Amino acid sequence: MDANNDEVVYYLAGFIRIYKDARIERLSGNEIVPATTFDPKTGVSSKDVIIIPETGVSARLFLPKINHASDQKLPLLIYIHGGAFCIETPFSPTYDSYVSSLVAEAKVVAVSIHYRRAPEHPLPIAYEDSWAVLQWIASHSNRNGTESWLNNHADFQRVSIIGDSAGATIAHNMAVRATETPLEGVRFVGLGLIHAFFLGEEPVGPEVSDEEMKATTDKLWMVMCPSSIGCNDPLINPAACTNLQGLACKRVVVCVAEKDPLIGGALFYHKTLHKSGWEGELELMEVQGEGHVFHLFNPANDKAVAMKTRLASLLNTD
Structure with missing residues (x-):
């Protein structure tokens, strides 16, 4: 060689x-873990579905413990995992466990998206894959889709998107795209952004005083999205979005952590959305003394539990 x-x-x-x-x-x-027919600890069941066989785009679905004889419909969570656009899957122990615990806490149906990852599949492929999954989900709103859990148990009038880190970036973009191209039969009520990864042409927060960190995040974006115009791209910069004021949900929760090197971008997002004219309910949940996606690595932490409770409230928005 x-x-x-x-x-x-x-x-x-x-x-x-x-x-x-x-x-x-x-x-x-x-690492990956198999889906669980029934988890005795949480009462949650899960299964994997292939959505686009040609590309391998798929998802892990989660269903809380329910009375199957009941016709009650549950809020629907669309979860988009993080990992710098290049690592992790919904099938990893980390994300399988976290989404399952959120489903149990909020009593919702969930679809955790498996998008193709950069750099083999450069951005915006992950965005397009995620949108394709949202379209597939919407195809069940008439109760005649291919997946029985969605047909039978999902309330398509109470749909929320949550993502962490790079997944939060994608989640935001999905909410923007749903404004531009509404999905028939689907009503988005909530958007949860956990430690989101956003950039801007100008400095966007306290972390940019560290030039090495700014260079690292800028370089990461261009490696994962080589066709991008740079940090002023609306795919990564909320200030470059032309229709932010029409964001397709009624409530947004932005979660930030004091020691997260990406905190500046998330605070910039909160400030930008606040100034955009969007008329929904905007919340900022600040956690002191913790770092990036601490809730995934230490879910029993009191602060992680409190954040999960806040997100469960978001998912149950009417």
Whole structure:
């Protein structure tokens, strides 16, 4: 093998290593766990569905413990995982456990999206995959879709999107796109952004005083989305969105953590949405003393529990 092929052209500690010969080494988020017919701890059941066989776009569905004889319809959660657009899946122990616990807490039906990941599938492919899943979900609003859990148990008038980190970026974009192209039969009520990853052409928060951090996030974005115009791209910069005031939901919860190096972008998003003229209910949940996606690594933490309770309230918005 040519020794030059072992040259690393991009490295993000803890996430990914890209070699000159285009090999990709994912450094975390590779483990998967099977779906669970019934989890005795939470009462939640899960199963996996392939949505687009040609591309492998799929999802893990979650259903809380319910009375199957009842015709009660439950709020629907669409969850979009993080991982810098390049690692993790809904099938990892981390995301399987967290989404399952949120489903149990809020008593909702959930669809956790498996999008194709960069850099093999550069952005905005993950955005397009996520939108395709939203369209598939909407195809069940007439109770005649391919997935019985959605047909029988989902309330399509109470649909919320939650994402963390890069998944929060995608979640925001899905809410914007639903404004531009409404999904028939679907009413979005909530958007939850956990430690979102946003950039801007100008400094967007306290973290940009660290030039190394700004260079890292800017570089990450361009590696994952090489066709982008840069940090003023509406895919990553909320201030560049032309119709933010029409965001397709009535309530937004922005979660930030004091020690998260991405906190500035999330605060910028909150400020930008507040100034946009959007007329919904905007909330900011600030957690002191914690870092990026701390709730995934320490879900029993009192602050993580409090955040889950806030998100459960969001999911049950009427």
